[in-house]
Amino acid sequence: MELSRKDILDMESLSADEITLILDTADKMREISERPMKKVPTLRGKTVILFFYEPSTRTRTSFDIAAKRLSADSLSLSASSSSMVKGETLIDTGRNLEAMNPDVIVIRHTSAGAPHLLAKMLKSPVINAGDGMHAHPTQSLLDLMTVRENKGQISGIRIAIIGDISHSRVARSNSVGFTKMGADVVLAGPPTMIPKGIETLSVSVTHNMEEAICDADVIMMLRIQKERQQHFLFPSEREYSKIYGLTDAKLKNAKDDVLIMHPGPINRGVEIAYDVADGPYSIILEQVTNGVAVRMALLYLVTGGIRNANGD
Amino acid sequence: MLTVIKGGRVIDPGNLDDILDIVIEDGNIVEIKQGALADDENKESKIIDASGKIVAPGLIDMHVHLRDPGYEYKETIETGSRAAAFGGFTAICCMPNTNPVNDSRQVTEYIIKKAVKADIVRVYPVAAISKGLKGESLCEYGELKDAGAVALSDDGNPVMNSQLMRRALEYSSRFNLTVISHCEDFDLVSDGAMNEGAVATKMGLSGIPNAAESIMVLRDISLCELTGVPVHIAHVSTRESVRAIRDAKKRGVPVTAETAPHYFSLTDASVKDYNTNSKMNPPLRTEQDIEAICQGLVDGTIDVIATDHAPHSIIEKAVEFDQAANGIIGLETAVPLGLKLVETGIIDITDLIEKMSKNPARILGLKNGLEIGKTADITIIDPEISYCIDANRFQSLSRNTPFDGWDVKGKAVLTMVGGKIVYQYTT
Numbered sequence: 001m002e003l004s005r006k007d008i009l010d011m012e013s014l015s016a017d018e019i020t021l022i023l024d025t026a027d028k029m030r031e032i033s034e035r036p037m038k039k040v041p042t043l044r045g046k047t048v049i050l051f052f053y054e055p056s057t058r059t060r061t062s063f064d065i066a067a068k069r070l071s072a073d074s075l076s077l078s079a080s081s082s083s084m085v086k087g088e089t090l091i092d093t094g095r096n097l098e099a100m101n102p103d104v105i106v107i108r109h110t111s112a113g114a115p116h117l118l119a120k121m122l123k124s125p126v127i128n129a130g131d132g133m134h135a136h137p138t139q140s141l142l143d144l145m146t147v148r149e150n151k152g153q154i155s156g157i158r159i160a161i162i163g164d165i166s167h168s169r170v171a172r173s174n175s176v177g178f179t180k181m182g183a184d185v186v187l188a189g190p191p192t193m194i195p196k197g198i199e200t201l202s203v204s205v206t207h208n209m210e211e212a213i214c215d216a217d218v219i220m221m222l223r224i225q226k227e228r229q230q231h232f233l234f235p236s237e238r239e240y241s242k243i244y245g246l247t248d249a250k251l252k253n254a255k256d257d258v259l260i261m262h263p264g265p266i267n268r269g270v271e272i273a274y275d276v277a278d279g280p281y282s283i284i285l286e287q288v289t290n291g292v293a294v295r296m297a298l299l300y301l302v303t304g305g306i307r308n309a310n311g312d
Numbered sequence: 313m314l315t316v317i318k319g320g321r322v323i324d325p326g327n328l329d330d331i332l333d334i335v336i337e338d339g340n341i342v343e344i345k346q347g348a349l350a351d352d353e354n355k356e357s358k359i360i361d362a363s364g365k366i367v368a369p370g371l372i373d374m375h376v377h378l379r380d381p382g383y384e385y386k387e388t389i390e391t392g393s394r395a396a397a398f399g400g401f402t403a404i405c406c407m408p409n410t411n412p413v414n415d416s417r418q419v420t421e422y423i424i425k426k427a428v429k430a431d432i433v434r435v436y437p438v439a440a441i442s443k444g445l446k447g448e449s450l451c452e453y454g455e456l457k458d459a460g461a462v463a464l465s466d467d468g469n470p471v472m473n474s475q476l477m478r479r480a481l482e483y484s485s486r487f488n489l490t491v492i493s494h495c496e497d498f499d500l501v502s503d504g505a506m507n508e509g510a511v512a513t514k515m516g517l518s519g520i521p522n523a524a525e526s527i528m529v530l531r532d533i534s535l536c537e538l539t540g541v542p543v544h545i546a547h548v549s550t551r552e553s554v555r556a557i558r559d560a561k562k563r564g565v566p567v568t569a570e571t572a573p574h575y576f577s578l579t580d581a582s583v584k585d586y587n588t589n590s591k592m593n594p595p596l597r598t599e600q601d602i603e604a605i606c607q608g609l610v611d612g613t614i615d616v617i618a619t620d621h622a623p624h625s626i627i628e629k630a631v632e633f634d635q636a637a638n639g640i641i642g643l644e645t646a647v648p649l650g651l652k653l654v655e656t657g658i659i660d661i662t663d664l665i666e667k668m669s670k671n672p673a674r675i676l677g678l679k680n681g682l683e684i685g686k687t688a689d690i691t692i693i694d695p696e697i698s699y700c701i702d703a704n705r706f707q708s709l710s711r712n713t714p715f716d717g718w719d720v721k722g723k724a725v726l727t728m729v730g731g732k733i734v735y736q737y738t739t
Contacts (some may be wrong), residue, residue: 111633111634113515117633133518172513172516197517
């Protein structure tokens, strides 16, 4: 089976079948990273541009490694090193990059919809590596992969996503992705961090963290950003952590086989207690490992998948 | 030479509504009656056949951005005037957020001079409430009035300082300058890029709540009550604002209000796919707001339909949504969008003419109306022509409209300013 779309922009546009195809492909890709020789020739001669308008360590490294393990040539471009600082528009930068014949453009941008704008203008496949507060589809896919691997399936499980839902593209993409795959999603956070109308994504909402975690199979904690204090979203890290931080004490009411996830970077001692992040329920680093596999799968699929690999 | 507009349905709200002929001589209306031509057979006359059409007092758009001086690549006084004429407007009021800002005699006089030179429609400058639109100090209203300003507004910016707003109302009343308020609470808007709600949440865009507008509407109503000086509320977009204005009017507060065609034609759903031509301030709201705005138009809470014509070039619009400029052009789409309200039975044609001609004239103290002795500013509308809106054929320099490609019915087919035909539709 092939992926019949040019771009990976958000979870909304992917069908459940496409998501399953991506996850199945990622499962196969994962093994490559476990070999002593971690490289296959599949994307030899292909060029992947990683255009990161916003700082990123994990996602950029993950894409870079994914491209290299498939033998693609990858190069990174950040906003500060690109012509965007000279006032070039996103569309112009995109067209210039395309003029150099890349096979995939991966973009992270501070503005919601920036990858969509680029995808509309360019013939190359565009993969969204995070756009503003909107979407982070590759994160959602790696989260789905990690849950499926640990629980055997996604359908029927209950996942609690806790933290600043308003500003989180991960919460949005996972709300869409997990519900699409048959999971129940409950979002929890203080009322200041729950955006209006989020329930239209077929999720439930609570302001009570204990309520969210008591029957959850998966707890996903979101990073809290200090800057948000200036926007009156919460009074202090101290109080936030007390009410919405994941601690051993709070975990006493969770299921015995609960899984703890976090898209990173984590603030130890704020949204997640030091011990909990490294504790027995945590699969946070597994997420990172699977991130490479999911991105390998996506690079492989958007460049033509099996058709491409058999050619030449 | 005489001009005779013959056989049209002549509507002057509250005054005339009949099949009549209008005779125009030396720029003025000299006769309005049935069968006018027969009496004047001996004189040389130009006949305009208006049968099957609506003959209305010239439409006035009291909320337009002409971008001149400063942003002439978006619009000039000349191109904006031409777009107005094509849209059926005989007069437009241009907002002061140019570069430099119209907060001085020099800029006001420049605008008037350029408009006279263009010689298309009447252009009435709206000067700034505060110097540089900064909300810090009052402009010299006496000087601005003398130079030809007809109203005051910091449009584009709210006057956040309530004390300054109070004093602006009090001081302006000495000069009979209408104060037009752009109601927006900056703090509540914060980094909002579109209407707050499910659509914004799904798209990951910061939302602007309805209260960001209505809080300021309520404040201005309070200041209006405090000072007794009329306030005109610009571009009403929310149901809460409609309710606040309705309640105030019931109490006898001298507040008036306008809305724009997009606020009764589109919801925030049209921001889908990050369409920057659906980005404006205030933002497109919801079905419930559209309903309230229509109700406000029906019961007279909203006095005026004005376009908030806001030209932007592709440079400001073909960018990331949150970076894109606010605003859409409206001069050349207002009549068909207004007629849609008539077609769907929400208001009748007389109401529409009242809101697009009579009421703006009343609020601003401008001449208007189809009466013998008055200046012949006349708009002829054919409500039956069906066509597809094609932005590429606009007279405006800009193309930023969400209505491109819409199938509509009805358009202005002739615009006459002071007896002179400044636009005539040809098939």
